[in-house]
Amino acid sequence: MIxxxxxxxxxxxxxxxxxxxxxxxxxxxxxxxxxxxxxxxxYEDAQGKNLTALIAQYxxxxxxxxxxxxxxxxxxxxxxxxxxxxxxxxxxxxYMFGSWAPNIxxxxxxxxxxxxxxxxxxxxxxxxxGERQAATVGDKIVGVPALVDNLAIVYNKKLFxxxxxxxxTPDWTWDDFRAAAKKLTDPSKKQYGWxxxxxxxEDTVWHFDAMLWEAGGDILNxxxxxxxxxxAAGVEALTMLQDMAVTDKSLxxxxxxxxxxxxxxxxxxxxxxxxxxxxxSLPDIDYGVQVMPSFADSDAGHQTIAGPDNWVVFxxxxxxxxxxxxxxxxxxxxxxxRTTSLASGDLPIRESVGSEASFRRQLDQNLSGxxxxxxxxxxxxxxxxxxxxxxxxSEAMGQAIVAVLLGKAQPAQALADAAQTTNDALSGG
Amino acid sequence: xxGRWRRLxxxxxxxxWMLVSPGAILIGIFGLLxxxxxxxxxxxxxxxxxxxxxxxxxxxYRQLADxxxxxxxxQHTIVYTALFVPGTMLVGLLVAAALNRSVRxxxxxxxxxxxxxAVSTISEGIIFxxxxxxxxxxxxxxxxxxxxxxxxxxxxxxQALYVIVAMTIxxxxxxxxxxxxxxxxxxxxxxxxxxxxxxxxxxxxFRTITVPLLSPASLFLVVWLSINALQLFDEVYLxxxxxxxxxxxxxxxxxxxxxxxxxNAGYAAAMAYxxxxxxxxxxxxxxxxxxxxxxxx
Numbered sequence: 001m002i003x004x005x006x007x008x009x010x011x012x013x014x015x016x017x018x019x020x021x022x023x024x025x026x027x028x029x030x031x032x033x034x035x036x037x038x039x040x041x042x043y044e045d046a047q048g049k050n051l052t053a054l055i056a057q058y059x060x061x062x063x064x065x066x067x068x069x070x071x072x073x074x075x076x077x078x079x080x081x082x083x084x085x086x087x088x089x090x091x092x093x094x095y096m097f098g099s100w101a102p103n104i105x106x107x108x109x110x111x112x113x114x115x116x117x118x119x120x121x122x123x124x125x126x127x128x129x130g131e132r133q134a135a136t137v138g139d140k141i142v143g144v145p146a147l148v149d150n151l152a153i154v155y156n157k158k159l160f161x162x163x164x165x166x167x168x169t170p171d172w173t174w175d176d177f178r179a180a181a182k183k184l185t186d187p188s189k190k191q192y193g194w195x196x197x198x199x200x201x202e203d204t205v206w207h208f209d210a211m212l213w214e215a216g217g218d219i220l221n222x223x224x225x226x227x228x229x230x231x232a233a234g235v236e237a238l239t240m241l242q243d244m245a246v247t248d249k250s251l252x253x254x255x256x257x258x259x260x261x262x263x264x265x266x267x268x269x270x271x272x273x274x275x276x277x278x279x280x281s282l283p284d285i286d287y288g289v290q291v292m293p294s295f296a297d298s299d300a301g302h303q304t305i306a307g308p309d310n311w312v313v314f315x316x317x318x319x320x321x322x323x324x325x326x327x328x329x330x331x332x333x334x335x336x337x338r339t340t341s342l343a344s345g346d347l348p349i350r351e352s353v354g355s356e357a358s359f360r361r362q363l364d365q366n367l368s369g370x371x372x373x374x375x376x377x378x379x380x381x382x383x384x385x386x387x388x389x390x391x392x393x394s395e396a397m398g399q400a401i402v403a404v405l406l407g408k409a410q411p412a413q414a415l416a417d418a419a420q421t422t423n424d425a426l427s428g429g
Numbered sequence: 430x431x432g433r434w435r436r437l438x439x440x441x442x443x444x445x446w447m448l449v450s451p452g453a454i455l456i457g458i459f460g461l462l463x464x465x466x467x468x469x470x471x472x473x474x475x476x477x478x479x480x481x482x483x484x485x486x487x488x489x490y491r492q493l494a495d496x497x498x499x500x501x502x503x504q505h506t507i508v509y510t511a512l513f514v515p516g517t518m519l520v521g522l523l524v525a526a527a528l529n530r531s532v533r534x535x536x537x538x539x540x541x542x543x544x545x546x547a548v549s550t551i552s553e554g555i556i557f558x559x560x561x562x563x564x565x566x567x568x569x570x571x572x573x574x575x576x577x578x579x580x581x582x583x584x585x586x587x588q589a590l591y592v593i594v595a596m597t598i599x600x601x602x603x604x605x606x607x608x609x610x611x612x613x614x615x616x617x618x619x620x621x622x623x624x625x626x627x628x629x630x631x632x633x634x635f636r637t638i639t640v641p642l643l644s645p646a647s648l649f650l651v652v653w654l655s656i657n658a659l660q661l662f663d664e665v666y667l668x669x670x671x672x673x674x675x676x677x678x679x680x681x682x683x684x685x686x687x688x689x690x691x692x693n694a695g696y697a698a699a700m701a702y703x704x705x706x707x708x709x710x711x712x713x714x715x716x717x718x719x720x721x722x723x724x725x726x
Contacts, residue, residue: 079689082477103692106478190564198584199670255584255673258558268565391691403674406586 034066035323040081041095042074046280050343054336058327065323074309078103081314085109090314092324095146098134098308099202102388105137111313113141116325126334126350130380131308137386143310144328145349149275150304151210152376153177153290154282154369159184159191159270168271168290170302174211174240177271177293181250184270193250193270196241198405199257200398206384207273208401210305211237213382216298219393220385225426227419229397230412236295238404238411245405253405275307276347276373289369291376306380308349342366347374389425396421464705471698478692489699499700501675502683505590509679510658512591516598518650521605522643526635528606529613539610546603554667557596558583586676589669593677597664601657605650612646613639644723652715659708680704 043051048071055067070091072080078100084090090109104110113135117124124132131145153168160167163183168176181193197203209219217233220226228234244251252269254260261281263269272278273292294302311328315321330336334350338359341348345367348354360371384390400418403409409417471489475482493499524542528535545553560567561582569579583589616639624634662681665671671678671686678686680700688697 086477103476103478106476108480192564198673200672200674201670252564253584256558256668257670258555258668259562263565388692395686395691399674402672406584406673408586408674 034064035319037065037067037093037320037324037327038070038091039067039093039095039327040070040072040077040091042072042077043095044071047340047344047346050340053343054331054339058330065327067327081107085314090316092314092316092320093328094312094314096143096310096312098310099384099390099394101134101142101310102137102386102390104312105140105142106388107314109314109316110142111315111321111325113144113313113325114139116329117141117144122329123334123350123352126352127332128306128308128349128351128354128377128380130306130377130383131349133383133386134306134308135310143312144332146309146311146332148306148308148347148349148377149277150306150347150373150376150380151207151273151275152292152304152373153271154264154274154278155271155288155290156264156267156269157286157288159267163270167288168293170291172290172293173296174214174293175296178240178244178248178250181244181270182248185248185250187249189268191268191270192252193248194244195252195254195260195263195269195272196245196405197257197260198253198255198402200395200402201257202394202398203257204401205394205398206305206307208237208241208397209384210273210292210303211240211295213303213305214292214298214300215295216300218382219397220387220422220426224385224387227393227422227426229422230415230419233298234415235411236297238401238415240295241401242404242411246407251405255402276345276367276370279367279369280345287369289372291372291379300381302379303381304376304379306377306383345370347377387426389422392425393422396425467698467701470695471702473695475694476692477688477694482695485695489696490703492696493699493703498675498678498683499680502678502680505677506659506661506679509590509594509661510655512594513597513601513658513661514651514654516594517601517605517654518647520598520602521650522609524602525606525609525613526639528610539606542606543603545600546607548600550600550663551667553596553600554664557592557599558668561592583669584673586673589673589677593661593664593668596668597658597661600664601654605654608646608650609643612643616642641724644719645725648715648719648723652712655711655715656708659704659711 039055041051052069055069059065059067074095074097077094077096081090081094081096085107096104116122127145128148131148135141135143135145153172155168157167160180163186165180165183168180177194184193185191196207212219212229212234215233215237217231217237218228221228241251245253252263254263260269260272260274261278264272264278265282265284267285279287279289291302292304294300311332313321313324313328316324332349334353337348337350338353338356340346341353341359342362345363347370348359353359354374354377360374363370363374385393387393396418400409400414403414404411470482472484472486473482474485474488528539528542532538548556559565561569563569563579563581563584566582568582573579581588582592620638620642621634624638629637660681661679662685665677665679665682666685669677671682681704684697684700684704687693687700
């Protein structure tokens with residue numbers, strides 16, 4: 001998942017979406033003898049320039065194909081795609097958040113990639129495990145990895161020095177993290193040890209997910225029929241958050257989820273748990289990157305969560321479908337992955353690229369700390385459950401976490417309530 | 430009745446219909462048709478993803494009746510509307526009265542009063558996020574200097590909705606000012622002069638002459654602002670995302686969440702219809718009351 005920007009959107013009521021569904025006819029399959037491939041994505045700045053350049057290169061090398069691009073916010077792409085599907089004119093390829101995969105799998109026009117990626121020239125197994133999991137729903141593969149990231153500690157070196165705290169090590173436990181956060185907190189300077197997005201959206205929840213897994217817990221049981229996050233591990237993870245937010249007051253609750261990187265860049269926050277996308281927004285501070293801490297009493301070790309997003313292919317007739325599949329295969333091949341990563345600072349989506357030492361050095365030169373995130377990809381051991389009720393589960397967990405952070409609920413009770421909601425949703429209530 | 434139909438046949442009205450038809454057809458396609466499709470959707474189960482949309486009868490509506498979060502959203506919408514509408518009108522009236530005079534640079538002041546309408550909702554949202562930030566905001570810094578402790582504002586379940594009320598009053602004041610300013614120019618000066626000769630003080634004249642003569646403008650503002658208040662979405666989406674803990678989840682935000690986050694489009698459509706009926710009833714009541722309180726001359 002790329003950082004959900006403070007997205008701009010007008011009131012998008014159902015009525016409006018359906019109104020739009022009326023417009024737009026089916027596109028021609030060819031224009032001037034070329035097969036058209038329409039790509040929808042939300043890439044801007046360096047990412048955007050890179051993709052535009054790659055598309056131009058592809059068009060040059062493939063005179064029979066014309067790939068065009070429509071850029072709009074990734075947050076809204078699902079709404080747009082749903083509308084376009086209803087209107088009978090979906091794009092050929094769209095960038096879509098991995099957490100939507102179970103829902104996307106239900107769209108009839110989405111191309112099941114499983115038969116394609118089996119072919120050896122795809123090198124499917126070279127994509128990181130977590131990415132492949134996130135693209136798989138049951139026996140379908142709904143997309144091809146487009147972007148991957150993960151969470152790690154990003155810390156302000158100067159604030160650590162001033163507070164006399166040793167910087168985070170790869171052996172840190174959450175108790176070390178808490179103690180450091182407490183020392184980094186200084187109410188007189190309005191300085192906090194840590195900041196967490198606390199708007200109750202998936203951005204809040206995935207921070208907790210990683211802690212839950214580190215404590216030895218799981219989101220759902222093994223056959224995805226019941227909540228499992230209300231376990232002792234869940235309570236331990238949420239209690240850690242409660243201790244920092246309520247007891248120590250060392251945790252800044254970003255309830256509107258708009259301030260995180262700005263406050264970090266202004267030197268008001270000691271640590272963020274965040275992904276590589278934020279690094280380029282921290283030009284004013286000297287920061288370090290370290291893997292997430294572990295829980296001392298758990299053998300689950302250091303983990304993290306990856307939010308892989310996908311290129312999803314839509315069926316607009318066999319010619320366009322084949323052209324779209326070919327384009328996506330080219331775009332996600334090792335050479336293009338390397339180019340993309342070096343140009344944009346995104347993590348490489350292929351293990352073969354991520355393991356090149358020279359590549360990692362180059363990546364670090366472009367943006368300090370990036371290679372730690374690449375290495376951290378191997379700490380991705382679990383993925384969010386691929387169930388279509390996930391939005392409801394995420395919502396329930398998000399509210400439980402925020403209630404505890406705001407001091408309005410106790411961890412065990414809040415998780416039990418959220419588990420009840422989750423079980424109701426899973427049983428089709 | 431027959432007479433009316435004959436009149437319609439006259440060439441003048443035929444020309445009239447032709448002139449309005451491009452607009453009417455567009456409104457029909459993009460306004461009316463979706464309204465009818467949404468009505469159908471409200472009796473279906475739809476996730477917007479699959480073409481399969483089974484009829485569920487009135488289930489969506491019955492479910493609404495038992496949904497505590499919908500009840501909560503209605504409550505927040507009512508509180509919001511009850512504060513936002515009179516608040517905006519009062520501030521707008523006071524500012525308009527202050528601007529209704531000839532002093533130097535009056536057009537600068539009038540532009541300044543209206544400019545909040547020209548500020549995009551996004552900028553408005555971001556400005557208020559920072560102004561009301563619990564630790565780093567200007568509002569708390571100001572409160573601190575006069576000895577009041579910092580307030581959590583948007584981070585508090587009990588304060589967030591009121592911050593949004595304040596923010597939207599700020600954003601809409603310019604609109605109310607323009608409407609009232611135009612109406613104030615229509616208040617005849619001789620009425621004031623006559624009352625002044627009779628010994629009425631300025632405040633009495635304002636209350637007994639100006640305010641009643643502004644009643645058509647007030648009616649327009651009540652209706653217009655209420656309809657907008659019932660549809661509050663942008664500011665909530667941009668600042669609190671309905672939180673903390675649903676404290677600012679108003680009806681349209683909940684509707685959006687159900688349709689596009691939870692994929693319950695049929696349920697969301699039912700919600701939209703409840704809101705639609707309430708808006709119509711609300712407006713009808715306002716017009717009914719207006720008969721008694723609005724003076725057109």
